[in-house]
Amino acid sequence: MNESAEKLAEPGVGSIFLYTHEAHPGENVPHHQTMDDKIRAARLLQSHYSVTRPIYLDDIAGDLHIAYGGRANMTWLINKAGTALYRSDWTDAKSVENAAVYFLEVIARRKGREKLAPFRVERIDYRNVDKEKRLEGLAAAGQKAVDDWVNLYEQDKLFFKPGNDPGA
């Protein structure tokens, strides 16, 4: 997402990372009990994954995160007036870039005085799934994070297995 953020900054798209609770707490990165815990975890993310976007923290009770649906790694695209234009269950750079470029075009078309009316679209997007890479990331958080994730993955309780592909 860092590359997308850099690419989209010039035409006027801001990008932020909003730090939530730990989705899969582990021994090294446990659940937060205080804002200091959350600050430490956010700094770790920043250095470990070289996040170059501004990182903002939600409060310790997750008020914002819960109000937006509470998914672990969702992405929203929101305009200056505070209207949600795009909302995805998971984060995928190609998906959000595609949406951002489309909405930049809409802004340009409005400036060109085209008459436009909004309508609702639903569609399925695709993201890369790399189980090994995911487990590597969780291993840095601790074995408990790995075990909890694997346990639900094997029970087919996670929502992003390639087997759920409706076929495109």
Place this chain on the structure above:
Amino acid sequence: MNREEQIIDYNYADFDMNALAHVMKWVKHQPSVGEKVPDFPIWLLTEDEANPLEETTLTAVLKQNPLTIVEFGSFT
């Protein structure tokens, strides 16, 4: 649920079926596209170890650009 219970509930210690149930409950109430999103205070993580957080609001951040991508996530 009082504030203290919400903090414990939200910051679950184990990712298990109970944690998943929370997420499924929250998802049902998320705003739709086309709607104005709710505003909340958020805190910018600064480089300053003595003052690591700078308070603002999501609305204030959104006003800085015609469009803003907001990725939610954590280390884990």
